[in-house]
Amino acid sequence: MKLLSKLLFVLILAANASARADEIQVAVAANFTAPMQQIAAEFEKDTGHKAVLSFGATGKFYAQITNGAPFEVFLAADDETPAKLEKEYLIAPHTRFTYAIGKLVLWSAKPGVVDDKGEVLKKGDFKHLSLANPKTAPYGAAAIETMKKLGVHDALQAKFVQGENISQAHQFVATGNAELGFVALSQVYKDGKITSGSAWIVPAELYQPIRQDAVVLAKAKNKPAALALAEYLKSAKAKAIIKTYGYEF
Structure with missing residues (x-):
């Protein structure tokens, strides 16, 4: 009982x-x-x-x-x-x-592609640059703002590959469909370090705080x-x- x-x-x-x-x-x-x-x-x-x-x-x-x-x-x-x-x-x-x-980062899945000052953007020695749709994704808007401040936006526009959101923008780079791209730092960073490839953490003064x-x-x-x-x-x-x-x- x-x-x-x-x-x-x-x-x-x-x-x-x-x-x-x-x-x-x-x-x-x-x-x-x-x-x-x-x-x-x-x-x-x-x-x-x-x-x-x-x-x-x-x-x-x-x-x-x-x-x-x-x-x-x-x-x-x-x-x-x-x-x-x-x-x-x-x-x-x-x-x-x-x-x-949030923080914006320019990232490539391959080591040595992105330098630690983002000079790769000025050289333009790549075919595709991934970013999220700036109309619907704030990280995409931050990427556009960054490129305009650096004076490279117009020169690189023809190389843009737009993802519907930041996950898709990251996927384009991770799969090699774009050599590099602007993604969220959180997608490639864990416990104090970049998890793979090469990256430039974009200085905060180049875009509005996310x-x-x-x-x-x-x-x-x-x-x-x-x-x-x-x-x-x-x-x-x-x-x-x-x-x-x-x-x-």
Whole structure:
């Protein structure tokens, strides 16, 4: 009888935990793929809530959200898009915050292609230069701004290979379809070093700061799991993960 009672108690506990746990739909800027996958796994372990992640370009997510897409939390690659959503009353009040400041890098999958001062851009001795679509991806816009400030934009324009988002821009370089490209530092950096190939971390003064803001969307303003994820992104554990991918705060 005691064993039966104990078993019943365990089952009730499990049922209660299951009832409290929830699932949330999260739109995530493509540059933040690797850190967010890691954070979501820790978030689920620590809270029981499951974050279902979709990755893509910030501009495309904006269009989807304004057209009623079922996202509940949005991690953008800029601060302008979340601010726009706030003005349109599409976010839960007081939930917008900067979760990371991104960095742009010129990267080649091959060692020795990109020098540590980015002089390769002025030499132009390559056929293809990958970047994300500047109309929908903030890292693509930062790449254009960088090239204009360096005075190489017009000379290199014919060599551009545009990815729909920063993941695709990275893929073009990783597969050799472009010899080099502008990508997010987080895609080629881990624990204090570039993970492969050759790279030039673009100086911050060459482009506007990539302040990446997160918001809880209006439809989830009363959803504890969505609010919990927003808070979790501010936690020491999440920040430690974010930092290992080269982001600042």
